[in-house]
Amino acid sequence: MAIKTGAEIIWECLNRENVRTVFGYPGGAILPTYDALTKYDIHHVLVRHEQGATHMADGYARASGDVGVAIATSGPGATNMVTGIATAMLDSSPIVCITGQVGSKLIGSDAFQETDITGVTLPITKHNYLVTRPQDIARTIREAFYIAKSGRPGPVLIDITKDAQQGTCKFDWDAAPPQLPGYRPDLSPTQSELEKALALINSAERPVILAGHGIILSGAGDLVRRFAEKAHVPIAMTLLGIGAVPASHPLNLGMMGMHGEAWVNHAIQDADLLLAFGMRFDDRVTGNLKNYAPNAKKIHIEIDPAEINKNVRVDVGLVGDLGEVLEDMLPKVQEKDRSEWLKSIREIKGDAAVRDIQNLPDTGHLYAAHVINDLWRETRGRALVVTDVGQHQMWEAQYYHHDEPRSLITSGGLGTMGFALPAAIGAKFARPDAEVWVVVGDGGFQMTLCELATIAQEKLDVKIAIINNGYLGMVRQWQEFFYEKRYAATPLVNPDFAKLAEAYGIRSCSVKDRHGVTEAVKDARQHPGPMLIDFHVEQEDSVYPMVPAGADLHQMIRRPSPLFETGADE
Ligand SMILES: Cc1ncc(C[n+]2csc(CCOP(=O)(O)OP(=O)(O)O)c2C)c(N)n1
Numbered sequence: 386m387a388i389k390t391g392a393e394i395i396w397e398c399l400n401r402e403n404v405r406t407v408f409g410y411p412g413g414a415i416l417p418t419y420d421a422l423t424k425y426d427i428h429h430v431l432v433r434h435e436q437g438a439t440h441m442a443d444g445y446a447r448a449s450g451d452v453g454v455a456i457a458t459s460g461p462g463a464t465n466m467v468t469g470i471a472t473a474m475l476d477s478s479p480i481v482c483i484t485g486q487v488g489s490k491l492i493g494s495d496a497f498q499e500t501d502i503t504g505v506t507l508p509i510t511k512h513n514y515l516v517t518r519p520q521d522i523a524r525t526i527r528e529a530f531y532i533a534k535s536g537r538p539g540p541v542l543i544d545i546t547k548d549a550q551q552g553t554c555k556f557d558w559d560a561a562p563p564q565l566p567g568y569r570p571d572l573s574p575t576q577s578e579l580e581k582a583l584a585l586i587n588s589a590e591r592p593v594i595l596a597g598h599g600i601i602l603s604g605a606g607d608l609v610r611r612f613a614e615k616a617h618v619p620i621a622m623t624l625l626g627i628g629a630v631p632a633s634h635p636l637n638l639g640m641m642g643m644h645g646e647a648w649v650n651h652a653i654q655d656a657d658l659l660l661a662f663g664m665r666f667d668d669r670v671t672g673n674l675k676n677y678a679p680n681a682k683k684i685h686i687e688i689d690p691a692e693i694n695k696n697v698r699v700d701v702g703l704v705g706d707l708g709e710v711l712e713d714m715l716p717k718v719q720e721k722d723r724s725e726w727l728k729s730i731r732e733i734k735g736d737a738a739v740r741d742i743q744n745l746p747d748t749g750h751l752y753a754a755h756v757i758n759d760l761w762r763e764t765r766g767r768a769l770v771v772t773d774v775g776q777h778q779m780w781e782a783q784y785y786h787h788d789e790p791r792s793l794i795t796s797g798g799l800g801t802m803g804f805a806l807p808a809a810i811g812a813k814f815a816r817p818d819a820e821v822w823v824v825v826g827d828g829g830f831q832m833t834l835c836e837l838a839t840i841a842q843e844k845l846d847v848k849i850a851i852i853n854n855g856y857l858g859m860v861r862q863w864q865e866f867f868y869e870k871r872y873a874a875t876p877l878v879n880p881d882f883a884k885l886a887e888a889y890g891i892r893s894c895s896v897k898d899r900h901g902v903t904e905a906v907k908d909a910r911q912h913p914g915p916m917l918i919d920f921h922v923e924q925e926d927s928v929y930p931m932v933p934a935g936a937d938l939h940q941m942i943r944r945p946s947p948l949f950e951t952g953a954d955e
């Protein structure tokens with residue numbers, strides 16, 4: 386059996402876990418591991434901030450379905466990872482973060498760059514480890530990968546002391562399988578629970594499927610579509626569910642929730658049965674729980690038992706992998722004519738199309754919705770879009786129609802500004818053939834724009850569309866609606882983003898009117914490297930509809946009609 390250093394064992398294990406790319410940043414406590422890297426054929430992407438490394442690992446995981454890996458040193462390196470780890474936790478993204486730690490004898494002494502990172506990340510990791518001996522490294526890494534990707538996926542952190550990296554021991558991969566007797570990721574529902582659910586489904590008149598991220602994680606998109614087609618059930622999407630079922634499918638109603646389509650929220654409120662598939666009844670999709678879908682029975686199919694009855698009391702909770710559960714149910718679901726129900730939803734849609742900003746006369750104003758819709762048209766809906774957080778994120782969800790799973794990557798649960806640029810880098814490494822577009826606000830872009838240097842260094846073909854409204858737009862919108870337009874700390878004085886990109890050697894341009902949009906997007910698509918487009922859009926536009934926080938789901942603020950009649954700003 387070969388004798389290896391702990392540092393070598395780390396790379397040996399990553400190799401065996403099929404890791405080909407890692408995202409990281411070196412420092413003293415992880416230096417032995419970086420030194421050993423020179424002997425291995427694993428591509429290390431040097432990031433510019435450790436937060437970027439975690440979002441890259443996350444973007445890699447979301448684009449591919451495989452585990453993403455981020456590496457950092459102790460202390461500030463490790464604490465810089467916290468936001469990315471929390472982001473991955475809230476969106477159930479499988480990443481493994483490896484941090485260096487001070488020597489085991491120094492732990493607890495406030496040594497240079499010592500932070501108790503397992504303590505810090507305890508509530509934001511699915512699991513974490515402190516490893517102080519080289520002989521524990523192999524098993525720990527195998528367990529970490531298994532935990533990260535099994536059951537409900539999530540982030541795992543492994544903190545490895547410097548002496549554990551430097552020490553030597555026998556390395557035997559086969560002798561170090563995961564040992565996790567208390568971990569049960571493979572639950573499945575009982576037959577009687579399944580039958581109860583089937584009885585509710587087969588008797589429902591007005592059912593709605595609530596399609597969440599779990600569908601994508603479980604690879605169950607096709608099954609959900611077949612289920613919906615067989616039983617004639619319309620489908621409402623969560624933000625992270627987008628792509629699970631094609632947007633162009635006639636049963637796909639669109640997005641639900643705070644900025645969901647009005648008819649989708651009304652359909653949920655009018656339903657007599659909600660079928661929650663791999664979603665978790667986040668407050669952004671339920672609105673006021675007291676009046677949420679008051680006449681509906683609820684069936685929740687979900688892999689994490691902790692989610693059942695957490696926010697919404699359900700009539701049947703089926704714990705298990707969504708794909709496996711639906712496979713079981715599908716043959717027993719009855720075909721049923723629900724055309725009356727589907728027709729009534731079309732009726733609720735009513736004048737929605739008239740209120741749509743796409744139908745405004747062209748006043749020469751450049752609206753973000755136009756930019757995103759034009760981007761969708763130009764890319765024929767085939768791009769892998771990574772969005773940041775804010776108004777542009779909601780407009781992307783409304784106006785870029787995704788037909789493929791894993792074609793929209795966005796921070797839903799934590800809503801992390803600064804996510805998009807690094808996550809897109811990770812996504813591009815996972816899917817080098819995909820056309821990757823970043824759609825990012827002028828605020829969030831500035832949180833992680835240092836990663837432009839990573840794009841330049843790696844010569845990555847990532848396209849960047851800045852939706853530049855000169856505001857922290859989503860917060861400004863709340864101030865407009867709920868704080869009498871007192872715009873405290875939301876106007877932004879921005880640098881010239883196009884010039885900034887140039888400084889990094891990245892092609893760029895600015896667009897200020899609608900006619901320029903298509904041309905700029907075409908130019909970016911033809912250019913074989915990265916390109917940044919700074920879209921200067923209407924500054925005080927708002928995302929509609931909007932369910933105010935805490936209001937009932939059907940109590941939406943709608944885009945004012947006069948806007949359409951006059952073509953003026955609201
Ligand atoms: C790290 C972080 N800080 C603060 C917020 C709160 N927040 C949510 S949206 C938003 C404004 C985003 O502005 P911008 O990036 O310009 O996007 P826009 O809404 O204008 O499209 C802010 C500050 C957040 N989500 N994340």
Ligand SMILES: [Mg+2]
Pocket residue numbers: 826827828852853854855856857858
């Ligand atoms: Mg903005």
